[in-house]
Amino acid sequence: MPKVIILGSSNAVPSKDHENTHMVIVGRHRTILVDCVSNPVVRLEQAGVDFNDLTDIVITHFHPDHVSGIPLLLMDMWLMGRTKPINIYGLHYTLDRLESLMGFYGWAEWPNFFSVGFFRLPESEMAFVMDNEEFKIFSSPVHHMIPTIGLRVECKPSGRVLAYSCDTEPCEQTVRLAGGADILIHEAGGNSYGHSSAEQAGEIATQAEVGKLYLIHYPTGRFAQGNLKEEAGKTFLGDVIVATDFMTIEI
Numbered sequence: 147m148p149k150v151i152i153l154g155s156s157n158a159v160p161s162k163d164h165e166n167t168h169m170v171i172v173g174r175h176r177t178i179l180v181d182c183v184s185n186p187v188v189r190l191e192q193a194g195v196d197f198n199d200l201t202d203i204v205i206t207h208f209h210p211d212h213v214s215g216i217p218l219l220l221m222d223m224w225l226m227g228r229t230k231p232i233n234i235y236g237l238h239y240t241l242d243r244l245e246s247l248m249g250f251y252g253w254a255e256w257p258n259f260f261s262v263g264f265f266r267l268p269e270s271e272m273a274f275v276m277d278n279e280e281f282k283i284f285s286s287p288v289h290h291m292i293p294t295i296g297l298r299v300e301c302k303p304s305g306r307v308l309a310y311s312c313d314t315e316p317c318e319q320t321v322r323l324a325g326g327a328d329i330l331i332h333e334a335g336g337n338s339y340g341h342s343s344a345e346q347a348g349e350i351a352t353q354a355e356v357g358k359l360y361l362i363h364y365p366t367g368r369f370a371q372g373n374l375k376e377e378a379g380k381t382f383l384g385d386v387i388v389a390t391d392f393m394t395i396e397i
């Protein structure tokens with residue numbers, strides 16, 4: 147059964163038990179990392195996923211708490227003798243900067259480096275990301291501080307749909323992206339510029355008529371506050387689950 151493993155659930159300031167928000171979608175043939183932070187090889191190992199099985203990486207936006215693990219991951223794959231290519235998807239804004247970042251690390255000079263395919267996504271709603279035997283994925287721009295995408299993942303074997311808001315204020319684009327989804331993973335960073343509260347995430351889940359709402363990218367550790375589940379429950383009558391690190395969601 148395809149699944150999503152939450153590799154981190156915190157907002158930009160991680161804590162002992164909560165890494166920055168990122169996740170991996172695991173199917174039989176495809177293993178898709180959504181954002182890449184901290185120490186990816188260790189994180190994936192803790193989740194029981196072989197980092198060399200990764201086939202695709204989707205980068206939602208170019209904030210350090212979503213992208214900073216890429217140089218280390220690519221270098222570790224190279225050092226471990228990877229030969230098979232990997233695909234990286236993101237907006238032009240994101241991938242232009244990622245390529246510049248790798249340029250600072252001098253990756254063009256790394257001998258026998260495996261091939262990395264860059265797939266630049268248009269900044270338009272329901273943009274096509276990938277379609278393979280297991281997953282059909284679309285992206286839509288959401289409302290964050292810099293160009294950012296949310297994702298809609300249609301899982302072919304189960305017929306189920308998972309949507310991920312990424313970092314965003316409440317917006318219509320997320321409602322349409324998540325329309326009728328079985329699962330919506332929505333950020334709950336707080337009611338502030340570029341982010342949403344748990345209550346606002348609940349409103350979006352209600353408008354999109356999703357089955358279950360998972361809250362992610364919330365303040366943790368000494369910054370944790372309030373009862374997120376209760377807050378989202380004021381505006382969404384379905385199941386609300388607070389996502390935690392290494393939680394597995396079957397899709």
Ligand SMILES: [Zn+2]
Binds near residue numbers: 207209290313
């Ligand atoms: Zn961000």
